[in-house]
Amino acid sequence: xxxxxxxxxxxxxxxxxxxxxxxxxxxxxxxxxxxxxxxxxxxxxxxxxxxxxxxxxxxxxxxxxxxxxxxxxxxxxxxxxxxxxxxxxxxxxxxxxxxxxxxxxxxxxxxxxxxxxxxxxxxxxxxxxxxxxxxxxxxxxxxxxxxxxxxxxxxxxxxxxxxxxxxxxxxxxxxxxxxxxxxxxxxxxxxxxxxxxxxxxxxxxxxxxxxxxxxxxxxxxxx
Amino acid sequence: xxxxxxxxxxxxxxxxxxxxxxxxxxxxxxxxxxxxxxxxxxxxxxxxxxxxxxxxxxxxxxxxxxxxxxxxxxxxxxxxxxxxxxxxxxxxxxxxxxxxxxxxxxxxxxxxxxxxxxxxxxxxxxxxxxxxxxxxxxxxxxxxxxxxxxxxxxxxxxxxxxxxxxxxxxxxxxxxxxxxxxxxxxxxxxxxxxxxxxxxxxxxxxxxxxxxxxxxxxxxxxxxxxxxxxxxxxxxxxxxxxxxxxx
Numbered sequence: 012x013x014x015x016x017x018x019x020x021x022x023x024x025x026x027x028x029x030x031x032x033x034x035x036x037x038x039x040x041x042x043x044x045x046x047x048x049x050x051x052x053x054x055x056x057x058x059x060x061x062x063x064x065x066x067x068x069x070x071x072x073x074x075x076x077x078x079x080x081x082x083x084x085x086x087x088x089x090x091x092x093x094x095x096x097x098x099x100x101x102x103x104x105x106x107x108x109x110x111x112x113x114x115x116x117x118x119x120x121x122x123x124x125x126x127x128x129x130x131x132x133x134x135x136x137x138x139x140x141x142x143x144x145x146x147x148x149x150x151x152x153x154x155x156x157x158x159x160x161x162x163x164x165x166x167x168x169x170x171x172x173x174x175x176x177x178x179x180x181x182x183x184x185x186x187x188x189x190x191x192x193x194x195x196x197x198x199x200x201x202x203x204x205x206x207x208x209x210x211x212x213x214x215x216x217x218x219x220x221x222x223x224x225x226x227x228x229x230x231x232x233x234x
Numbered sequence: 235x236x237x238x239x240x241x242x243x244x245x246x247x248x249x250x251x252x253x254x255x256x257x258x259x260x261x262x263x264x265x266x267x268x269x270x271x272x273x274x275x276x277x278x279x280x281x282x283x284x285x286x287x288x289x290x291x292x293x294x295x296x297x298x299x300x301x302x303x304x305x306x307x308x309x310x311x312x313x314x315x316x317x318x319x320x321x322x323x324x325x326x327x328x329x330x331x332x333x334x335x336x337x338x339x340x341x342x343x344x345x346x347x348x349x350x351x352x353x354x355x356x357x358x359x360x361x362x363x364x365x366x367x368x369x370x371x372x373x374x375x376x377x378x379x380x381x382x383x384x385x386x387x388x389x390x391x392x393x394x395x396x397x398x399x400x401x402x403x404x405x406x407x408x409x410x411x412x413x414x415x416x417x418x419x420x421x422x423x424x425x426x427x428x429x430x431x432x433x434x435x436x437x438x439x440x441x442x443x444x445x446x447x448x449x450x451x452x453x454x455x456x457x458x459x460x461x462x463x464x465x466x467x468x469x470x471x472x473x474x475x476x477x478x479x480x481x
Contacts, residue, residue, distance in 0.1 A: 130326035134326035137320035138316070139315040139340060139392070140343065156330070
């Protein structure tokens with residue numbers, strides 16, 4: 012198969028891949044910001060004592076984790092217009108990724124907060140801090156550090172998941188590969204190329220993870 | 235209204251499930267008094283002092299601290315806690331803050347003292363506990379004894395009326411115990427009202443006006459350090475003392 016692998020065709024399609032890559036990067040970035048907001052809100056609901064906020068948050072997180080992203084994507088893609096929201100595919104895709112990743116991020120943040128030893132909370136309570144003060148000054152700054160690496164892991168997952176948006180014809184990276192594969196009937200050229208680009212994105216995010224852990228490791232060391 | 239102590243337990247009871255961890259505790263600590271609480275493991279002594287600042291809630295009875303009833307909805311616990319310093323067995327310093335920041339955090343954010351003033355006071359307190367050179371060190375860079383001294387300075391930074399110590403030297407290597415006890419003695423000699431859960435009998439003899447011996451959730455015996463150590467009145471306190479004084 013590889014003896015007639017056509018680099019020339021790949022070069023020919025490079026502008027399309029380039030546009031797809033750029034779209035994947037910014038739609039993933041937007042989705043990640045959306046997911047962070049969704050995650051923070053869900054996590055805040057999930058940490059409340061009463062069930063009024065906690066129960067819906069838990070139900071939502073379970074529903075998202077238990078169902079395929081593709082099903083969620085189609086649910087929004089076909090469901091939103093029925094409710095009267097006719098949105099561009101790209102917007103639907105970003106909403107779907109935000110809502111999906113947000114559920115995972117909620118759990119990552121919750122784990123980070125719960126990893127802070129009980130004694131930290133007791134010390135801040137004993138010094139007369141209010142709930143908001145001890146979250147802001149003691150718990151969240153420490154939780155933030157332990158949360159960064161898994162959050163970047165989730166960012167990598169999100170970038171790969173964004174490939175599914177090709178199925179609702181968003182012109183992102185995977186869509187570019189599909190076009191090449193179907194136009195020229197060259198699946199190897201199409202999909203190996205996008206795989207290489209995803210790998211590149213992966214190393215960029217991983218580089219961020221390494222940098223951030225180095226930075227967090229020196230500032231205010233924990234034994 | 236009858237005259238009350240700084241800390242006044244009146245018939246206080248507490249349960250953990252079916253376990254009666256505090257049994258009908260009545261105890262009054264006067265202003266400037268130092269009371270040492272001792273007793274075997276699980277006797278309820280930590281629970282006793284954790285009730286004073288509301289880290290534990292009581293089931294019934296009255297606990298009046300600085301004239302306010304703990305657990306009463308009318309009592310603002312957050313503001314009452316600013317008057318009570320609490321030193322933990324495991325220090326519980328904030329690992330992401332330097333020694334100075336640990337000391338100034340609550341004064342700045344809770345007491346609303348201007349930063350410059352709080353830092354000046356913080357430096358003085360760290361110097362007082364012998365850590366003038368560790369102002370910018372993080373807790374992970376300090377020994378256990380140093381961390382506990384920062385923790386004491388952190389409490390003093392709030393200018394509390396009461397200091398509670400929950401086994402402050404139990405997690406320390408033997409050679410670090412005296413540096414922490416010296417600081418506690420200095421605090422006691424300045425007239426702080428203190429309740430100290432400890433088995434450090436030297437400390438008790440030196441500064442305590444009273445030793446309270448607890449067993450199985452109840453106060454079994456209470457007296458001056460001299461009375462208690464030299465002439466324990468109950469079998470249980472004698473058995474306890476023979477164990478801790480053996481070595």
